Amino acid sequence: MLWTAATALLSHWRRRPLQLATLVLGLSLATALWSGVQAINAEARASYARASSVLDQKELTQLVPRRGDSIPQGTYTKLRRAGWNVSPVIEGDHRIGNTRVRLIGIDPLTMPAKAGGFKTGDTSNLTAFMSQPGVLIVSQGTALKLKGQTRMQLQISPDMPDGAAFTDIGIAESVLDRRGELSRLLVAVEQRPDLPSLGTLAPEIALREPGDRPDVAQLTDSFHLNLTAFGFLAFVVGLFIVYATVGLAFEQRRTTFRTLRSLGLPLSSLTLLLVAELLVLAFVAGVVGVGIGYIVASLLLPDVAATLQGLYGASVPSALSIRPSWWATGLAMAIAGTIVSSAESLWRVRSMPLLTAAQPRAWLRATTVGIRLQLTVGLLLLIMSGALATFGHGLMAGFAVLGCLLLGAALMLPGVLSACLAVLQKRSSRALVTWFWADTRQQLPGLSLALMALLLALAANVGVGTMVSSFRMTFIGWLDQRLAAELYVMARDESEASRLRAWLPARSTSVLPIWSVAGEVLGERLEIFGAAADDPTYRDNWPLLSGTVDVWDRIAAGRGVLVNEQFWRRKGVGIGTGLVLPGGWEVPIVGVYSDYGNPKGQVIVGIDAFAAHYPQVSKLRYGVRVPPADAAGLKERLISEFGLPAQNVIDQTTLKRQSRAVFDRTFVVTGALNAFTLGVAGFAMFSSLLTLSGIRLPQLAPLWAMGIRRRDLALLEVLRTLALWLATFIAAVPVGLALAWVLLSIVNVEAFGWRLPMRIFPRDWLILAIVALSAAIVSIFVPLRRLATIAPSDLLRVFANER
C-alpha cells in the first residue's frame, strides 16, 4: 500500500521536473555556501590547533609569569633544585632578513617527551643544535624565505607552521636579547609525588592548565564569525526557496492527499511518506551542496589564508583537507533546513480536513493580517536593533544589532511595498496602469520571500561594499601619510647598519630609524618603536587621531608616548594616562594614531629615549627622505655603490603597491561571498517567478480576451519584475548603509580595534543596481518566454467550461 501511495505522490515531481530541480538546486546552493564556509573555518581552526600544539605545547601544563612577561632564570633553577621536572622556553619575534619569525628557544635536554612538534630526535646532531651558529627548525615555506638570509643551519620539519622557528634556548636568549629572562616553563607529566607547593616556592609564577584555546584562534574568532554569518545568511536565503517550493508542491498535491486518504491511507502513513520524500530530497541536495561547498571552499581558501596572514599573522594552509565530520555536518544542515522550512507544510497536511480542496493560488496569497503582523514584528526588531546599538557592548551585541536590522528590514519589506503599490494604484487613472499596480500588489505575497531574500543579499552587498570601500579609501590615505619616506632600507647586520648610518646622511634629506623592541605594557604583548619625532616627516604626515598640542615636542623630548588606536580602545587609556614601558620607565600618553591592519598594540617613543632605554636593539631598518625625483637614483646607488641587496631597498611606490595588493586580496573573500549570496537570491527570485508563472494564466487570460496582446502582457511582466527589483534595491540602500555603519562603528571596533570613517559610494550602488537588474532579467527570462510564446489554445482553456 505504501509503495502504491508513494508512486502517486512522486508522480507530481515527474510531471514538474523544473519544480523539482528548483527545490534541489535551491537547497544545494544554500548548503554549498554554508558548508563551504564551515570547511574554511574548520581548516583554519585545525591549523591554529596544530600550530598551537607545536609552538605553544598547550597540551602540557605550563608555568607562566603572574606579572610582566618573563620568569627569572633563578626561579627556574629554584624549581629544578626542589625537584620540579620543568623545561625552560624563551620566545619572541625576530627579524631575519626581510622575514619576521616567531623564534622559540627550547632546551632539548629537559624538553618533556609529550611536548608537541619538537623532539630531540628531530635534530640529527644535538651538538650542532646547541652550539653557534645554531640550527633553525622551520617549515618548508619559512626555509625558502630564510634561505641566504642567516648563517644558522635550516632544518625543515613537516610539523612546523609557517613563520615560526625552533632553536636552542641559548641561541634564542642571545638573539632575542633576553639574558636570564625565560618566557615560560613546560611542566612534564612525570613529577615526583612530594613536590613543594608552587605558591611557597615561586609565588611570582602561575600554573596554566593544558587545553586553553590557541591565542590566534581567539584573535580570529570575529573573522570566522563574519564568515559564518555570511554562510548563514546565504543558507537562510536558500531556505526561502525550499519553503516556497515545498509549500506550493504540497498545496498542488492536496487533491492527491485527499484522494489517498479517501482511499484508506492513514494520515500517519501519508505523513511518513511525505517526510521520507523530503529526507531523500534533502539528502540528495545535501550531497550536491556539500560537493559544491567543497569546490567553493577550495577556491576561496587561498584568499582566506592570505587574509588571516595579513590581518592576524595566522598561518593557514591553502589546500583543503576532506573531513568526514564536515560532510556529516553539511548533510545534517541540509536535512535540518529542509525539515524546518517544510514543517509548516507538513503540519497543514496533518491538520487538513479531508474534504478541503486545493488552493494553490490562495496559498500564495498572504492575508492582510499576516502582512501587518510581519510589519509589526519587523518594526519591533528595528527598534531592538537601535536599542542594542545604543546600549549594547561587545562583539555579540554588534552581531545582534546586525541580525535584528537585517531581519527587521526584510520582514517589513512586503508591507512597505504593498502600501506603496496601493498608493500608486490609487493615483493612476488609466485602466491598464491601475491593473498593473493592483496585480503587482496581488503577486507580492507570492514573491515576498524572494524579495526578502533579495533585500538581504543587496543590503549585504551595499553594506559590506561600503565598509570595504570606506576602509580602502581610508587605508590608502593612511598609507600615503604613513609611508612618507621615499625609500625603506634594511641592513643585513649591525656593522652594515652602522656603515649605512654614516653613508646615508650626506646623500639624503633625512634618515628615519625604524627600530623596535617587543615588550609587555599593561599586560599586553606589543611592539615599541622609536621615532625621530623632531623630523618634519612625522609632524607633517603621521596619522594622529588625537593628541596634545605639543605632541611631537613631548615625544622628541622623551616626555610622552603615542599609542595606536587598537591599544587605546582595548585598554581604555586616554591622553595623560601614564604607561610603564619595559625596563620600568613611565611616560604619559600624549597622542593616539590610526594603525589599520595591525592586530597588535603599538607604542611610539622618541628615538633618543628609545635608544637610551634599549641600547641593544637591532638598528637595521631606516626610512630615507630624498626629493622624490632623486629616489630612483639613490636606490640604484644603495645597491651598486653601497652594496645592499636589491630586496633590502624598497621604494615607496613599490611598498604602497604591495600594501594595496595585500589589502585587496584580504577582501576578495568578502566580494566572492557577496556575489554568491546575490546569486542565491537571484535563484530564489527565479524560482518564485517560475512558480507564479505556472498559475498566472487565469489572471492574464481575461486581459488577453479584452484585447491586450500576449507580447504586451509579457512586457508588463518584465516591467513588474524590474519595478519590484528596483523597489527592493531602493529599500536595500538605506538598510545596507545602516549595515555598513554597524560594521564600521561597532563590529570592526570590537573585532579589530579600529574605527573607520564611513564614506558613501553611489557609483558602486549604480554598478550593483545594473548587476541586480541584469539578474532580474535573467530570472524572468524563462517565465517570460513561457508567457510570450503561449498558444492561444492554452489561453482559451482558461475560459473553457469543461476545464
Place this chain on the structure above:
Amino acid sequence: MLLSLRNVSKSYTTAEGRLDILKAIDFDLDAGESVALTGESGSGKSTLLHLAGGLDHPDTGQILSAGRDIAALDDRGRAEYRRAAVGLVFQQFNLIPSLDVAANISFHAKLAGRHDREWERELVGRLGVEALLSRYPEQLSGGQQQRVAIGRTLAARPPLVLADEPTGNLDESTGDAVIGIMLSLTKSAGAALLMVTHSSRLAQMLDRKVHLSGGKIV
C-alpha cells in the same frame, strides 16, 4: 450585417488524430439581434464563439465584422478588434481578482477608450451592484460575480456581446435573473448577443436559436 461567418472550418490535432470541430459554417448576425447557440458537448459552440470573438482563428473561411475579415488580421489587429468591437461573458466569470468591483466594471470601457460615467452608473444601478463596488471578486457570490462580468462587458458598449454559458455556474433562479438583466441591457445598448447555452428554456428567451451538431449548423 454585424457579423458574417463564411465557409468557416476549424480543426484541432489531438493524441487520437485530427479532430474537425467546425465544418464549412455559414452564419450571420444582425446588429441588435440576440441568438442562442445550442448543441451537444463538443459540437463546436465555444469554438465558434471564440472565432467570432477574435480569440482564435479559423483554418479556412472568412469572419466578417463591419466589412473587415477578422480571420485575416494579425495578432495586433485581433487584439484591437476584441478591445473595440467585442464584449465577452464567460461561465467562469473571469473577473480580475486584483481589482475591486468598480475597477472591474470600468476596466474594459477604459481600455476601449469609451468610458462613460453616466452609463456606468446606470448599469451599476440596473445590475444591483451599487453596494458591492468596493468589494473584490473573491468576496462575491457566483451570481454577483456574473452580474459584475456583464457590467464590465456592457460598460464598454461593444456592438457584439459573446456569452459562453453565462449561467452555467449559477442556480436556475439566479441564472434567470442574470439572463434577464443581460438581455434587457444588451437591447438598451443596441448590442447584438450571441450566447452559447445548453438550456432550451433560456434559448427561447432570445430572438433566434441556432443548433450545432457534428460541426455543422442544422
